[in-house]
Amino acid sequence: LANSSKGIYAVAKLAGVSIATVSRVMAGSATVNEEMAARVRQAVAQLDYRPNATAAGLASGQHRTIGALVPDITNPYFATVMQAMSAGAASHDYRLVVGESRLSPSAELAIVEDLASQVDGLALIAPRMSPADLRKVATLDVPTVVLNRIDLGVDLPMVGADNFSAMLELCHYLVGLGHSRVVYLAGPEQSWQNRERWRGIAQAAKIFGLDATTVETDGTLESGHDAVAQAMTHQPTALICFNDLVAVGAIAALRDRQLSVPGDISVTGFDNAVLSRYVEPAITTVTSPMQQLGTVGWQLLNEALEGRRPEAPPPLLEATVVIRGSTGPAPRS
Amino acid sequence: LANSSKGIYAVAKLAGVSIATVSRVMAGSATVNEEMAARVRQAVAQLDYRPNATAAGLASGQHRTIGALVPDITNPYFATVMQAMSAGAASHDYRLVVGESRLSPSAELAIVEDLASQVDGLALIAPRMSPADLRKVATLDVPTVVLNRIDLGVDLPMVGADNFSAMLELCHYLVGLGHSRVVYLAGPEQSWQNRERWRGIAQAAKIFGLDATTVETDGTLESGHDAVAQAMTHQPTALICFNDLVAVGAIAALRDRQLSVPGDISVTGFDNAVLSRYVEPAITTVTSPMQQLGTVGWQLLNEALEGRRPEAPPPLLEATVVIRGSTGPAPRS
DNA sequence: GTGAAAGCGCTAACAT
């Protein structure tokens, strides 16, 4: 009736069919006369018609989009997880849009709420979001999956890696090399990963009698470099770094101080970033299953999208120690 | 009339006002009686009402969203540009959604067309997109800005860095150190940056009589490492790498071959990634104005969003050589 | 200043 001059109406008019038919053809419905379909496609091409996804979303209640939240898009760790997630989504014809919370950590919840009305599902990497806020997200009634952390008492599918066991194992290895005084160059205080990793160290301290203290960093190369000065005041024989970036920064700072790694002091990283293999010395680290995190995350989300309840609470993904050149026997004192 | 039980209708009903008033209050319109506004806000809180952004977008034709396309979200270079862009957008109350084309480089145009119907503006980092496709994007009648490349004959605002001059200067510096045979570890063949950087080397070859050949990489650490074997068959005294990642990979490979950098061979990077300062040796590189690219990109896009024509074609952003430890005098032969 | 009502461009019953 109304606007025959635009959008789907124009196509319908030109092809001599109803807008319903055009809609069916665009959706790839099989129940359309091939001859008509051809006419529609011809009209679509001629008018260079492109459906308005916003209108389709409003009408159908589906967007074929999943919204992802990450703390910092420039962090290769998060980016890699998202990339794997995106691949899974794409295979089911969903697109991934990623939003970043770095600029306004306090607005994390607001960002999520606002995303929620435009997507079919949510994937959250929000290591520092409070369980309370996480629970609020759960009430949003948008299928949601939480990556990279496990919170008991939050009714959302989650998947994370077993940082604790891996760190414990890493400490065990260091103890075997004779290390007894270490400093942990910690990551963001509230982050789940940081807490788990520290928990591993604390456990090792208890079991193996390791003497461990903490110096804070924010998980970047620069902060790793800058934290060394304070770390060395504890006279450690090894530096356990929150991640590989911090480790590279720390090694650079040790080099500045004429200390050899691992001769004078050992250094470990975490995450097994590509980088860690190519620096000198190559970094002893822990493989974080980033891709797997994304893949499993997608599976969980997809189940939720299809209304299935997750099969079984997924186990913690395994993280394994990778020994390389940055660690060695503790120097005799 | 209809559904008084949901959304804005429910709020209006509870507050005893019309949905128009609710809409006005949500939009922060000043022309609303303060007492009424208070009642509305109270109802909003009570019902935990959150406007549906899709419906608002359809009705208003505005989404307060700009869509960004990047080749690979795990590449810190692109991520940093996007982050700066995002900051600019946020300051004007626009959100940035980023999509990735890596999984389907051939579908780049399709991704953009599909994004186009859900955003107010587009920011493209698409180094390998053909000018023809770029021109098609220009016809989409969505404000668009192209980052990180300059194509004559495409009617879209663009901003890029002066890769050519910087590379020429870098070569000049190497020539001054006595280098005369170099291998360029090139990036993606079609990418604008790669073409510009190679153009700089080619120019240097002509002016300074530099002997330069090319070995391909895809711009990653791994490919940089793997390209060295072939590069060394040319017996270069210096390796000019497409970017810092390739340089780090190359240095690792040279180390494997017991070659010292810069003693036996010099290596240069590009982009001045944080990383390049913290590896050993620190890498001689070129500052790519990533943040500035994002900032200027936002300015251009914002002008387009507000219907202004860009003031003046923005100049190429300056890129400057940063000399560090990975380069030195050519070995005497 | 506030409300009524007409869309935004499409999808999905439902009727044919």
Place this chain on the structure above:
DNA sequence: ATGTTAGCGCTTTCAC
């Protein structure tokens, strides 16, 4: 198999 039509939830003229 195709067309008719009523919305999807909101914004925005246009009267009041």
